[in-house]
Amino acid sequence: PYRAPHHTASAVALVGGGSSPRPGEISLAHRGVLFLDELPEFDRKVLEVLREPMESGEIVISRANTRVTFPARFQVVAAMNPCPCGYEGHPDIACRCSAQQVLRYQSRLSGPLMDRFDMHVGVPVQDGRTLLRPEKGETSSAEVRDRVSRLRTLQHQRGALNAELAGDALHQACALDSEGETLLEQAMGRLGLSARALHRVLRVSRTIADLAGAERVEKAHLVEALGYRLQSGAESG
Template identity: 50%
Template sequence: MLSKVVSAAVVGLSATPVDVEVDISSQGLPSFTIVGLPDKAVEEAKERVRSAIKNTGADFPARRITVNLAPADLPKEGPSYDLPIALGILIASEQLKTDDKNSLFLGELSLDGNLRHINGVLSCVLMAREKKIKSVFVPSINAKEASVVKGVDIYPISSLFELFNHLSGRSEVKKQKPMALDRLSDENFEFDMKEIRGQEQAKRAFEIAAAGSHNILLKGPPGAGKTLLARTLPSILPRPTFDEAIEITKIYSISGLLDGENLVLKRPFRAPHHTTSYIGLIGGGAFPKPGDISLAHRGVLFLDEFPEFPRHVLEALRQPMEDGFVTVSRARGRITFPSKFMLVAAQNPCPCGFLGDPQNECTCTPSQILRYQKRVSGPMLDRIDIHLEVPAVKLEKLVAEGGEGHEEDSKTVRRHVQKARDIQTKRLSKERKILTNSEMGNKEIKKYCSLSKECMDLLKLAVSRMKLSARSYNRVIKISRTIADLEGVSDIKPNHIAEALQYRPRLDYV
């Protein structure tokens, strides 16, 4: 007898329907074969399914069993096909009768028939809604994640036995309640702006960077507070919109990083070590998975010890920084992952770290300093909007400003940033997929960043004196636009241009 059960395959961030066809024949020797480009985990499903069916109390047919995962040209990976395969065998062997033709089944089986957590559930449920599939049966541990999607009935299943009884009408599994978004909060952060003493210019630069989603490079001696500044950034970024939260959650779901959460409400913060590999940062593998630049999508990618990263790894960042996505090509096809992140890079000014520090003497030779600074290419530096020197804070200043109430906390700064983002959202609402000033191209700059004669004269002088490239020129204008938005004014003024010019690297005009 033949049966068909609907499941799904995740390719990149998207899911595709997969028909799990099971044929049980009395002709030939007993066997169990799975076809349709299965990987090792799918091949091993044969033993898990056999044991799960027996331990559920059902009979495993001693016949010739053929399972086809269609479409056959789509690679299938992971253990999420265990449940639909077991269900197909029970239906084909006439142990289970069901007229459910509009449901999707996902789940990994343990040997005793219980269901285990799987990755990529959110993408599969979103696909089910798009294909007008009415019900989705998922492991109970994945039910909260699946309940984010409205318009689909989610059934949390703890075991094959529970699903068998539900489909046969012996008992009923209650639908998962939709997630109540109004009860969710992202207010708990480990670091707060008020903890940072001194560094007024750095905090101002971070407020501008957060308001316009601009990349930023911090350069200063050890202990100046570069890492603390970077780790405080998520606390002043606006809360993700629902659509952004869905994007982020999809990425973390297929990567297996949700940790029981149903929706990622905080903007991601990724801080890979400088020894990370190309695939670890950019993404890839035989079955391509997102790298850190995609895990930082709509959040922050912090690269400490920036020059210590391998040159080819840093150069690979250039295209994703410009385009907002990365394409991984493999023999079986091409996968595109989103990568709209804020880059925060930190480095010492020299190998010993004390070049220009009045309190410590630099021990590096000029050739060592030059080699160190050349580890990051000019084109890479040109793609960073804000270049900031972070000097060490003197002890007297730390003590003088150590009392409470002298610093703005993250909630206050976040309100400023949110107001600026709201202005950008309103202005850029007609532009496709552009949410912040940093994402504007030449067309949007001409449309939304008109400059007065005084501003143009100042920019022309800066181009001449500071040797700005065309890319740097546009970045100065975009930062000026963000500064104007923070002030709540519609026109860019000369003082906005002047402040933006402060954030260009000294290398531009030496």
């Protein structure tokens, strides 16, 4: 399933509820994608209700005489502008926002919420030539699907999908050599990575290693995974 609620959606619409509890968008996106466009435009209180189900994979709705648990193991994909006018960092168009306005805009998203995203990827501005004459990428979406399918089979053979690795299974699948451990320890100190962010970096690096056909997570895989978190600025959580 693919769900893309508008940024005016209420907390009940997103997580479910009502006098007779019904599932919300996160449960309708179970085992699929929940796309949140214009992420900072959502009410902050609405976004905060996503934090627990993003971790637990379910949502519990309690009422006076009933308690209902809905499944909610979804993948969140979100998009946002860098600032209110949309031109912060643009190579040719000057941003009209003050530093305070940019900070206030980006602060609509709490640190703990952003900490739950595996990757924070900046999308650079593309010029007209690039858009009109795009470089040839993947031959077909079918090839991408086959590659993903092979990786999912590999991960199931290992015991669980990388996104679901936790505890001992996570450390066994992402066992690091001394160089990798040193790099990750330094990154935690310098970037202020939380324990949650550390585990997410390990899962992403394991996936990068799988894509490269590597048996172990190596330094290069960790560097790439860390790079996906650096693009959003400072960590918190």
